[in-house]
Amino acid sequence: MYQAIVAFDLDATLLNQAKQIPTENLQALVSLRANQILPVIATGRDRFEIQDIIQAGQFDAIVSANGADVYFQDQQLFEDTLAPTVLNHLATWSEQQQVSLAVSNHDGMAISQIDDLVRLNYRRIHRELPQVDASYYQNRDISKALTFIADTPAGRQQEAQLRETFSDLTFYRNSDVCIDVVATGTTKASGIATLQAKAGFETLPVYTFGDGYNDISMLKAANVGIAMGNAPVAVQQQADYVTRRYDDNGIVDACQHFNLI
Known part of the structure; x- marks a missing residue:
């Protein structure tokens, strides 16, 4: 039974400059699962183009295309399309x-x-x-x-x-x-909310990590929104907590700060 959800943006958040998950973040994902916490990808990219990242991080839950595509345990739960x-x-x-x-x-x-x-x-x-x-x-x-x-x-x-x-x-x-x-109203926050509703996770606290303007919705909607130290000031101002940079153990720092790992 999961105790919380932690959603990660990819570029300049979970991934390094080579667009891979660094070792310290892979270890954090393992620790999150050991603590019965569900890691979620929340990205503007499409699911087909991040299969290597999904496999490397062993993600079961993906919110992609800025919330337009929601996927959990080998099933697409939702897709919002343009007319x-x-x-x-x-x-x-x-x-x-x-x-x-x-x-x-x-x-x-x-x-x-x-x-x-x-x-x-x-x-x-x-x-x-x-x-x-x-x-x-x-x-x-x-x-x-x-x-x-x-x-x-x-x-x-x-x-x-x-x-x-x-x-x-x-x-x-x-x-x-x-x-x-x-489509109108499609956000990472709406995608995470859809995941919660359709997978039965409505009562779980949500932590989100991001660095970009398309992350603001999920930073504000989460129980705890965490901005990376490399995020623009305008993004950091929408977060509950600002961690270190993506390339300076920012993910691990915040996960430890909030006793997630």
């Missing part, structure tokens, strides 16, 4: 704006075109470039899109237009090169 009409509109807008658009679900991903921003993004996360297929979203359930827009003065104007044009969607800038797009 076909919205995807058509988004694809048309992206083509007109010459913006690379990737669409994905838990099974796979495709992108409309490859440009320098796309290459930079996938080089950073140590993943292969997605297949090019501008029609991939047709006749598929799509849980997340990525628009590749640089965080520059011109890019910020384009981003503002994107957000205004699609005001009924939820956006998360996940880096200086791309923006996540999910």
Whole structure:
């Protein structure tokens, strides 16, 4: 019987610069399970692209695509999808704006075109470039899109237009090169709440670890929200506790501080 849930963001939180779980964090995961605590991945990435991390950390519970995909013990509990009409509109807008658009679900991903921003993004996360297929979203359930827009003065104007044009969607800038797009109200917090409700964990206390703006929802919703020392100040201000950096034993520090391990 689990006593608590601990949810981890991946990049710059649980993972090191090589996008792997370092030894000290792997040991912390083992200790959490020994203490009857359920470790959960809570990431903006899709489940298909983190199978190596899931296996390395022996995770049974995954909240991916910023909460749009919820998975527990070999079963998908929930998937929130983007409406076909919205995807058509988004694809048309992206083509007109010459913006690379990737669409994905838990099974796979495709992108409309490859440009320098796309290459930079996938080089950073140590993943292969997605297949090019501008029609991939047709006749598929799509849980997340990525628009590749640089965080520059011109890019910020384009981003503002994107957000205004699609005001009924939820956006998360996940880096200086791309923006996540999910259905209205989809957050990591909503994904964790869905996991709790569908797996019968409603009464368990929740601890969350994160460093990015898309982590704010789960930092605020958790019983204890823990920001990494490398998180922006605006993210740290939303947390209950700020631990050390992701590359300075921040996970272990906080788990010990709260007597989780």
